[in-house]
Amino acid sequence: MELFADTNTDTSQPSTIVLERDEARAQQIESIMEQQPPRQSLTSHRWALIDSIRGFALAGILLVNSVDITEVGSRLATAGQLREPEPTRVILDLFVQTRFVPIFAFLFGMSFRFVLDSARRRTGSHRPWAMTLRRMLCLILIGAALALIYPDNILFEYGIIGLVALPVILLAPPIAVTVLGGVATIAALVFLGSGTPTLLGLILLGSGCAAFGLPRALENGGRAIVLPFAILLSLAVPALLWQSTEPWDPRFTIGGAFGIIFAGLYVTGFALLWRTRLRRPLAAVFDPLGRMALSNYVGAAAIFFLLSRLIDFPAMPSILPVVLASLAVIAIQSTFSRLWLRTHSYGPIEWVWRAGTWWKRPGSRRQQEGTTAQPAS
Secondary structure, X not given: OHHHOOOOOOOOOOOHHHHHHHHHHHHHHHHHHHHOOOOOOOOOOOOHHHHHHHHHHXXXXXXXXXXXXXXXXXXXXXXXXXXXXXXXXXXXXXXXOOOOHHHHHHHHHHHHHHHHHHHHHHHOOOOHHHHHHHHHHHHHHHHHHHOOOOXXXXXXXXXXXXXXXXXXXXXXXXXXXXXXXXXXXXXXXXHOOOOHHXXXXXXXXXXXXXXXXXXXXXXXXHHHHHHHHHHHHHHHHHXXXXXXXXXXXXXXXXXXXXXXXXXXXXXXXXXXXXXOOOHHHHHHHHHHHHHOHHHHHHHHHHHHHHHHHHOOHHHOOOOHHHHHHHHHHHHHHHHHHHHHHHHEOOOHHHHHHHHHHHOOOOOOXXXXXXXXXXXXX
């Protein structure tokens, strides 16, 4: 405008002062943009629902593991003194056994994707497989150490199967990983049964679904989850009736194959409850368990190993005392984990696992408020 023009300036030429001022302003804006944190990606965000579902799955697994570790009633069963299945064991077989391991394996696949994507962000395109390879090797070592007191722990298997899944998840597109995971899971259930044979398919399936945004869909799903829940519920009822005709350990009967149905039912049901007033108590109990899942898994195994050295569980006619003890351990671990995470970023064994994954010492103290949460370790 003429009103603000410098009368001593030749207006027929571009003003060097204006150009310098615009250039300085552009540099200032660019500097501000560089200082802003990058927009959170799907895998750089910590999903509270996923952590809570992981804790829920861990609680179910601990209920079963405690019975296996203590070998409760095994001496009486060998002597033929246990004839009628007790109600507690029937409930455990129908609603807990083989129901939570598929959830845990699926979430392990999700975490696999989170860590791999985090490695890509940190290293660019240079060797993201190295971090994940070290992660699986560390898990194998932790599982081998735990085998000294709990030979049937699943950590060693997860590490080995994770090594098999690594090149597939790293090289194949997410749609191929998802399809392959689904086919492998179904094939394992049909031809090999539940348990270890399904782990590879579930890990691949979880990784593929994480790439397509399932964590956000579960967190914000609402009505979109009602239909899957209703379908799974309609399948679960006849599955229960069918399984009740074979009153044995579902790991060795048709009940194991139905575990996938109940796993999906539990996850979608939990996600629906997450949208209600129950969200806060669910998160209070299960979120700490899930964020320190590895430490709590190892810790519970150690606790029941020590208890089995003090108490003659094999001579007990009922598994009810062990189940009640498991619930007490879960409550104690949830409380301890909540207190620990107030001052620490990771659980003690998660800290070791993370150090082995990234090959550097992680921060032991909790991050300051406002910092971006890291994906599950």
